[in-house]
Amino acid sequence: MKLIVTRAEPAAEGIRRIELRSGDGAALPAFTPGAHLKFKLVLPNGQASVREYSLVSTPDERDRYEIAVLREPAGTGGSAAMHALAVGDVLEADGPFNEFALAEQAREHLLIAGGIGITPILCMARALASRGAAMQLHYAARAPECMAYRDEAAALPGATLYFDQGDPARGMPLDAVLADPGEARHLYVCGPRGLIAGVLERAEALGWPAERLHYESFKGAVALANDRPIRLVLRGSGRTLDVKADQSILDALIAAGLDPLYDCRRGECGMCMTPVLEGLPDHRDHALSAAERADGKVICTCVSRALTPELVLDL
Template identity: 50%
Template sequence: MNSAMELTVIEVARIAEDVMRLRLVPADGTACAAFVPGAHLRLQIPPPAGQGEPLYRRYSLTGDGDPAVCYEIAVLRVEGGAGSGWIHQLVPGDRLRATVDNAFPLQPAAGGHLLIAGGIGITPMLGMARRLRREGLPFELHYGGSHPRRMAFRDEVAALGGRLYHRDAGSLRLALADILARPQPGREVYVCGPAALIGAVVEQAAGAGWPQGSVHFELFDGSLAQAGDTAFEVEVRSSGQRIPVRADQSLLGALLDAGVEPLYDCKRGECGMCLVGVLEGEPDHRDHYLSAAEAGRQNSLCVCVSRSRSALLVLDL
């Protein structure tokens, strides 16, 4: 991870319903560092009520990586979200600390790029599209949302040749079969958005014969949804706090929403930083970090992607 830097907010603008765009520059007057599209800012957020340790939230950079341009993010306000609520109150001149990291880099593709975005997942896709357009490389962009007024950057997406999907213009989910129907040699798929959308892209691409490894994705909140996912409760042993986890919500997301901040990094179950002990309950392992033998012991899990097969999961937190 890169070292933290102090940034100054230079512009805020409401660009869609509940979506705020922020532009930031280094507070010391230096230029923004170049980055590969797909990168994100890891922002330090003050803890609720000013008590406890700072929170950290990740927001994708929408720029094409040119260091001459300021950092730009777009943040969806989430009801009860400590991070998005704080960010939506920022004004020009405010300062915050952040690092630039990248677990979802745009990579060369001999056959071009297919970019698919749902909701606020447009943010990294926009940066990729901007870079590909600047370099004159072929790409295809599909962007779905619930309603035009909730779709950030929709006019620019259209200007980039992207296809928009919403309640008045067809469903992105229903269009996936056609979008992914014809795999092409050397073509790479990038997708970001709700877990259900990403899961559908991964499933349909595999069914259509896309080569393994040709679909790249970034999740904002935990693991891919699976059929049969159900709600459960998690207990934090140190405090006794019991937190409900919805069927469409990740364990990590539920913990963060409840003000519990475990260590985590990749949010894809690969790095092992979010590994915690399981004291009671039956984990549903969905990570790529634990060996089969380690997972079989049922005494630990990666909270970023795993769930529970039992109604209650007690964690050593």
């Protein structure tokens, strides 16, 4: 679909908020909290690419979408292209898509955001607040001037904001925030991969069930502190690969010149599901059923790893 930029302005240091509307004034496609759009961009080097940005606007605002983009100076040019947009510019986008949806069965929602990770989390928090659902929002940034939507977040019920000034010891007290998993409490986290990994590791240690942990990372798999390299044996092609501790199985397959199926890169869609012939998967996806996880015969290569030093796949 074609979207027209109707507003583009700073939201915080290095972050730009962009409002988009349909070209003909028609209502935009519906979405649920946590959804994102896929934008088709041309990078400065002329290469066509796709970038995903979460929707900050609420689902009842069918006349507009709003996103916020962090400028990444060391990136490949996608964020620079988005920051260069001006009112009247036209973008091509697909979606909305949602692999980070609220769990409707939850009785309470714990929302954690770091930096630009506030974008899907704020949409969730606004929706939950509008329906009077039980929730807590914990939002961290380096400094007030770096915190997009600071006033909007602070005004929500159950919201706590943190500014660490570059000192992690002054940041969010994870053990206190995650202390009570409850019986039907669900956790959602979005932000830098270090924050996501830290939250997931502490949540697991404090007894949170895996099925009640939800996270969004547009930069691929989240590496945890205890991850180790994997020896990957591809039975069908007769190849053996070494997967680095901070590398996903999917990325190792692509780097080796293979052409595996994949889509979301967040363990949500199941497109990269691959048969396991030997070894024990370390499931980190949200696509497999409990029975499939227990069986250990398939793995989502985009996010999951192995509990054994070697994993043999039917590839």
